[in-house]
Amino acid sequence: MLDADLAHERDYVRGLYRRLDELRDEKRGQLAAVRKAGAIGSVQNISERDAFAAMYEDRLAQLDAVEDRLVFGRLDLDDGEAQYIGRIGLSTDDLRRLMVDWRAPEASHFYQATAFDRQGVRRRRHLILQGRDVKAIEDDILDSDMLDAAHHHQGEGALLAALNSKRTGRMADIVSTIQAEQDRIIRAPMPGALVVQGGPGTGKTAVALHRAAYLLYSHRDRLKSAGVLLVGPSPSFMKYIERVLPSLGETGVVMSSLGRLMPGIAAVPEDDARIAKLKGSQRMAEVIAAAVANRQRIPAGDRILDVEGQKLLLTPRQVRRARDKARATGKPYNEARNTFVKILLRELTEQLQSKIEAASVGNNADRAYLAEDVRQARDVRVALNLCWMPMAPQKLLAELFSKRAILDAVATNLTAEERELLVRPVDAPWTEADVPLLDEAAELLGEADASGGSEAARREADRRRDLENAERTLANLDSSLREQGIDGVVSAEDLADFQEAPEARLTAAERAVGDRTWAYGHIIVDEAQELSYMQWRLLVRRCPLKSFTIVGDIAQTSASAGASSWGSALTPFFGDRWQLEELTVNYRTPSQIAEAAARMAAAAGLTVSAPKAVREGQWPPLVDTVPAGEVIGRLVASMPEELRAADGGLVAVIAPEELVVPARAALRDVYGARVGQGAGSFDQDIVVIDPREAKGLEFDVVVVLEPSRLVDAHHGRVGDLYVAMTRPTQRLRLISSEPLPAGIEAELAVA
Numbered sequence: 001m002l003d004a005d006l007a008h009e010r011d012y013v014r015g016l017y018r019r020l021d022e023l024r025d026e027k028r029g030q031l032a033a034v035r036k037a038g039a040i041g042s043v044q045n046i047s048e049r050d051a052f053a054a055m056y057e058d059r060l061a062q063l064d065a066v067e068d069r070l071v072f073g074r075l076d077l078d079d080g081e082a083q084y085i086g087r088i089g090l091s092t093d094d095l096r097r098l099m100v101d102w103r104a105p106e107a108s109h110f111y112q113a114t115a116f117d118r119q120g121v122r123r124r125r126h127l128i129l130q131g132r133d134v135k136a137i138e139d140d141i142l143d144s145d146m147l148d149a150a151h152h153h154q155g156e157g158a159l160l161a162a163l164n165s166k167r168t169g170r171m172a173d174i175v176s177t178i179q180a181e182q183d184r185i186i187r188a189p190m191p192g193a194l195v196v197q198g199g200p201g202t203g204k205t206a207v208a209l210h211r212a213a214y215l216l217y218s219h220r221d222r223l224k225s226a227g228v229l230l231v232g233p234s235p236s237f238m239k240y241i242e243r244v245l246p247s248l249g250e251t252g253v254v255m256s257s258l259g260r261l262m263p264g265i266a267a268v269p270e271d272d273a274r275i276a277k278l279k280g281s282q283r284m285a286e287v288i289a290a291a292v293a294n295r296q297r298i299p300a301g302d303r304i305l306d307v308e309g310q311k312l313l314l315t316p317r318q319v320r321r322a323r324d325k326a327r328a329t330g331k332p333y334n335e336a337r338n339t340f341v342k343i344l345l346r347e348l349t350e351q352l353q354s355k356i357e358a359a360s361v362g363n364n365a366d367r368a369y370l371a372e373d374v375r376q377a378r379d380v381r382v383a384l385n386l387c388w389m390p391m392a393p394q395k396l397l398a399e400l401f402s403k404r405a406i407l408d409a410v411a412t413n414l415t416a417e418e419r420e421l422l423v424r425p426v427d428a429p430w431t432e433a434d435v436p437l438l439d440e441a442a443e444l445l446g447e448a449d450a451s452g453g454s455e456a457a458r459r460e461a462d463r464r465r466d467l468e469n470a471e472r473t474l475a476n477l478d479s480s481l482r483e484q485g486i487d488g489v490v491s492a493e494d495l496a497d498f499q500e501a502p503e504a505r506l507t508a509a510e511r512a513v514g515d516r517t518w519a520y521g522h523i524i525v526d527e528a529q530e531l532s533y534m535q536w537r538l539l540v541r542r543c544p545l546k547s548f549t550i551v552g553d554i555a556q557t558s559a560s561a562g563a564s565s566w567g568s569a570l571t572p573f574f575g576d577r578w579q580l581e582e583l584t585v586n587y588r589t590p591s592q593i594a595e596a597a598a599r600m601a602a603a604a605g606l607t608v609s610a611p612k613a614v615r616e617g618q619w620p621p622l623v624d625t626v627p628a629g630e631v632i633g634r635l636v637a638s639m640p641e642e643l644r645a646a647d648g649g650l651v652a653v654i655a656p657e658e659l660v661v662p663a664r665a666a667l668r669d670v671y672g673a674r675v676g677q678g679a680g681s682f683d684q685d686i687v688v689i690d691p692r693e694a695k696g697l698e699f700d701v702v703v704v705l706e707p708s709r710l711v712d713a714h715h716g717r718v719g720d721l722y723v724a725m726t727r728p729t730q731r732l733r734l735i736s737s738e739p740l741p742a743g744i745e746a747e748l749a750v751a
């Protein structure tokens with residue numbers, strides 16, 4: 001009987017893969033046909049073909065991405081129907097449904113039905129695949145009548161099997177074992193801001209990623225053109241999670257770490273916590289606004305300007321009036337500057353005209369020529385630039401932070417010590433804390449047209465040329481097509497759009513990446529407790545609809561500019577229009593380790609939402625106390641044991657910054673290339689990192705060096721040690737030469 005069940009499922013799953021292969025072949029065929037047609041035909045036809053080719057490529061990529069564990073569930077319903085749940089929906093050619101997409105409303109029962117609330121489900125079956133074969137099946141019988149009637153299959157439990165599996169250094173999807181409390185959050189309605197608070201290991205990152213896939217599925221129309229942005233703390237974290245969405249068949253999400261949110265800038269971490277905190281504070285918005293305003297100057301006295309040998313007068317009064325009029329347009333700085341320049345050029349041209357006409361009575365000077373003379377005159381250009389310089393955000397900030405006089409003049413709301421903190425060389429690299437300031441500056445400055453109009457003129461000329469081409473194409477269209485009304489349907493402008501920028505044909509995600517002013521349809525923020533006021537300000541600007549999923553754990557805050565409560569972080573941007581959901585079960589860390597971390601946090605006065613751990617571990621946390629200077633020696637000595645415990649999985653050494661390099665060097669001496677450079681070295685089985693890099697990641701075994709120093713890091717915030725202690729999935733060892741942090745019992749010490 002059991003074998004018959006297994007045989008039946010194997011057969012069904014083979015059928016699903018056959019269908020997947022058919023669809024792939026079909027798309028490959030369509031793609032080849034479109035490509036073969038090549039660049040023949042009218043421009044419009046070529047553009048349409050490009051669009052079809054892109055669509056087939058996307059679909060093919062999606063079909064390829066769902067190969068692994070294509071199907072994972074089956075529901076037996078009250079009406080006798082069996083429904084298979086998988087990564088995508090599959091139907092036969094005549095639209096008979098073979099498999100339901102996990103995101104479809106009816107698939108929610110797979111995650112939410114319980115014996116108390118069956119939702120029409122009699123039996124939930126997990127299919128555990130190996131390659132294309134069904135390795136095992138596991139049943140949850142929800143309808144007690146079925147308990148007697150049928151044999152059922154029991155196993156370790158799909159969830160526990162997933163949790164106990166070896167870590168690979170890359171996050172995997174949890175689509176086959178999403179738990180009910182997680183599923184409710186994943187499927188929550190889209191509008192507004194949803195905050196998901198959860199302790200370590202509660203699946204916040206997993207939920208955030210699955211929610212992105214869910215929203216794209218259920219709001220495809222709206223999100224396809226506007227896009228979804230997913231923001232995480234660091235490039236290595238983004239790398240850690242980058243495979244999850246493709247494995248869910250979604251490639252259209254823009255993923256960015258906080259330091260990459262300004263196109264063209266790859267910021268480095270800000271090492272000085274005091275600077276990060278200051279640059280993240282609301283007062284910096286005032287500083288940037290003042291720095292922008294400071295670039296407009298009224299000259300102290302009259303200036304004489306030489307234009308083609310004529311002396312023209314520029315008075316402070318004239319400049320002030322032009323400036324006020326330009327400011328009154330309400331446009332950003334660089335755009336308002338155009339108004340300012342136009343007003344003064346007109347006035348100077350009038351002066352020049354009167355002078356010339358007075359000198360040669362009766363001769364009317366050609367005004368267009370005079371205007372050009374004025375515009376080109378060096379004196380005029382210098383004078384106008386001094387009054388109102390065209391400005392790019394990078395230049396504004398580089399000068400602000402490197403010229404003490406400017407800083408003192410504009411940052412009047414900061415103390416002298418604070419200003420001192422901001423000073424740095426003009427060519428210092430941009431840090432993550434600078435990114436929101438650059439963005440703020442870009443917003444106030446607007447498009448800089450440093451070409452003095454020639455860039456705009458070039459774009460205009462390109463557009464004119466495209467239009468002419470398009471008109472020619474239309475004129476050449478086969479007259480029979482014209483008779484069918486083709487030229488009534490397609491305007492020259494439409495065609496020019498096709499011919500124009502190739503970006504017109506990119507997906508929303510591809511276009512959004514390079515566009516600072518892109519308005520996303522939804523933003524998902526992971527590790528959101530780390531965000532400063534200025535970072536929130538930047539993100540809210542990127543999503544004017546304020547449709548957000550915000551996941552994080554206030555207790556894990558380690559950034560000095562991060563939040564101490566969700567209310568204080570979010571109220572300035574969302575008022576009280578945000579909703580809080582909580583995740584309460586720790587899926588990562590075994591209970592003994594999770595409890596030790598919670599005790600330590602409580603002893604340090606931190607309010608933690610310590611989630612219940614879903615499983616017991618094999619080992620209690622181990623504590624090695626060693627004489628001063630022997631921490632690294634003990635690390636090396638204990639590594640064989642830790643590697644044995646990891647059993648082919650990953651071992652992470654999490655150390656205070658000053659110990660990272662020596663610890664790595666000592667381990668390299670013994671283990672060579674097995675020791676990775678940092679959190680991004682996913683192929684090595686030993687990594688040495690600091691707690692900041694460890695954020696959001698997990699490892700089979702974690703060894704923490706000098707835990708007391710991590711408590712002290714970042715001005716007494718306990719977040720770092722708490723983060724470090726909650727990274728392991730199996731085993732934790734602390735090696736300390738200093739008094740142990742409160743809450744960590746010395747009796748756990750190993751010899």
Ligand SMILES: Nc1ncnc2c1ncn2[C@@H]1O[C@H](COP(=O)(O)OP(=O)(O)OP(=O)(O)O)[C@@H](O)[C@H]1O
Binds near residue numbers: 163204206587695
């Ligand atoms: N329903 C689930 N099924 C299988 N594994 C799960 C489930 N929920 C969470 N996990 C696993 O638990 C681990 C922790 O999840 P995740 O990293 O999303 O937690 P987190 O709340 O973001 O943690 P932290 O805040 O500590 O970084 C991951 O390995 C994840 O795959």
